[in-house]
Amino acid sequence: MSEPAKKPGRQPDSYSPKAKPEILRLAEAAGKSVDAAPQPAIKAAAPAIRAKARNAVRIIELPACKMVWSGVCPNEECEQMRRFEQWWNAQDELRRDRFYTRDFMWWDTQAKGVAWGLAVTEAPADTGGWGVMDFPGGLYAVANFAGGAAEPAYKSIKKWVEKSGCFAMAEEGAGRYVLWHGLCPKAALAAMGYMQYDIYVPIRIKGDGYSPKAKPDILKAAKKIYDKATGRKPAMVIEPAIIRKRFRLVGFEIRIDLREDFSPQMDGIIHRLGISLDSIENKVLPFRPIGFWTGDPDVDYDDPANHTKRMYFFGVEVTGFGDVPPGCAVQDLPESQFAVFREREHGAAPKWEWLKASGYSFNDWDIPGDFEIYDDFEHIDGPSWDILVPIRKGR
Numbered sequence: 001m002s003e004p005a006k007k008p009g010r011q012p013d014s015y016s017p018k019a020k021p022e023i024l025r026l027a028e029a030a031g032k033s034v035d036a037a038p039q040p041a042i043k044a045a046a047p048a049i050r051a052k053a054r055n056a057v058r059i060i061e062l063p064a065c066k067m068v069w070s071g072v073c074p075n076e077e078c079e080q081m082r083r084f085e086q087w088w089n090a091q092d093e094l095r096r097d098r099f100y101t102r103d104f105m106w107w108d109t110q111a112k113g114v115a116w117g118l119a120v121t122e123a124p125a126d127t128g129g130w131g132v133m134d135f136p137g138g139l140y141a142v143a144n145f146a147g148g149a150a151e152p153a154y155k156s157i158k159k160w161v162e163k164s165g166c167f168a169m170a171e172e173g174a175g176r177y178v179l180w181h182g183l184c185p186k187a188a189l190a191a192m193g194y195m196q197y198d199i200y201v202p203i204r205i206k207g208d209g210y211s212p213k214a215k216p217d218i219l220k221a222a223k224k225i226y227d228k229a230t231g232r233k234p235a236m237v238i239e240p241a242i243i244r245k246r247f248r249l250v251g252f253e254i255r256i257d258l259r260e261d262f263s264p265q266m267d268g269i270i271h272r273l274g275i276s277l278d279s280i281e282n283k284v285l286p287f288r289p290i291g292f293w294t295g296d297p298d299v300d301y302d303d304p305a306n307h308t309k310r311m312y313f314f315g316v317e318v319t320g321f322g323d324v325p326p327g328c329a330v331q332d333l334p335e336s337q338f339a340v341f342r343e344r345e346h347g348a349a350p351k352w353e354w355l356k357a358s359g360y361s362f363n364d365w366d367i368p369g370d371f372e373i374y375d376d377f378e379h380i381d382g383p384s385w386d387i388l389v390p391i392r393k394g395r
Contacts, residue, residue, distance in 0.1 A: 048165030064137035072113035106177040131285030170202040240339040249331040251315015258308040281322035294368035363390035
């Protein structure tokens with residue numbers, strides 16, 4: 001790894017070329033400071049990639065896998081990053097194959113910090129105390145850059161994707177971020193005097209999900225539905241990210257009657273989960289509180305008087321259940337597709353309007369309800385959170 005980059009300042013909310021992406025600043029700083037010393041079938045849109053542009057960008061698919069990772073640090077200078085570098089370098093030496101590097105760095109736009117991960121086929125028995133996360137994989141547009149040329153590489157990829165006719169930039173989040181890593185073996189680095197990097201920009205195939213540019217009629221329909229339902233016009237049409245995921249959760253459940261003030265119960269379940277976190281094994285890191293509503297299996301809903309009675313689950317995701325603490329409930333939910341919205345006000349995401357116009361329907365066959373996934377315990381009241389709506393193709 002390079003010498004540490006300088007501590008980043010205030011971060012932009014998105015990877016906009018006008019608001020220079022922090023991940024690019026970090027990558028550029030890393031490149032500038034390197035020493036020369038040794039160290040499924042989809043109906044896609046019609047392509048419009050000209051012959052002279054076909055060698056500019058590589059399209060690859062990274063597989064979904066486990067990653068042993070550093071956690072989020074404010075910058076590359078932190079001791080946590082140095083310790084993780086030592087661990088993963090030692091772990092990487094154990095690999096029998098030497099095809100390509102498996103470490104990736106990224107800027108976590110939600111936690112506002114840099115992270116480093118090592119992709120593994122399965123988590124080693126001894127992770128050195130580092131967390132294990134699920135990396136969702138997916139399609140990426142990739143280009144090479146040297147030294148401090150990260151921003152031109154990112155802009156070049158973005159322009160190439162926009163002109164391709166068959167790809168679109170994927171919404172970041174849900175584990176998909178702009179990634180980068182160094183490529184040079186020590187001997188080549190010493191010979192050239194500079195480091196080469198690959199930058200990975202998440203993309204999707206046009207026609208794979210909902211696209212404002214590819215489906216203008218859907219946008220018009222969604223707008224009409226929204227205006228009719230609310231009597232006002234939306235400030236913008238939101239295109240959610242589409243992911244596929246299985247959830248294993250450990251947490252607590254409470255029974256709630258919506259006719260009553262249930263805020264004390266909600267405060268109580270949040271507190272119970274907070275004090276139980278250390279006892280819950282195999283947490284997916286960074287752990288994010290997850291809540292959802294479902295029906296109460298002990299309630300007769302044929303009786304109209306019971307229509308306001310619900311169950312609420314609040315917990316965290318785990319890779320496996322292990323020894324579940326006393327009093328905790330578990331949810332082992334099957335794999336499903338989810339539409340991911342970012343919400344800043346409860347009920348603000350136009351999920352139902354989007355569903356009606358998208359070609360998807362709510363997957364209430366397998367999944368109890370849409371999930372609220374909070375960034376951490378300190379921000380359960382905002383300023384924003386993710387809404388995951390379980391979906392399936394068709395009506």
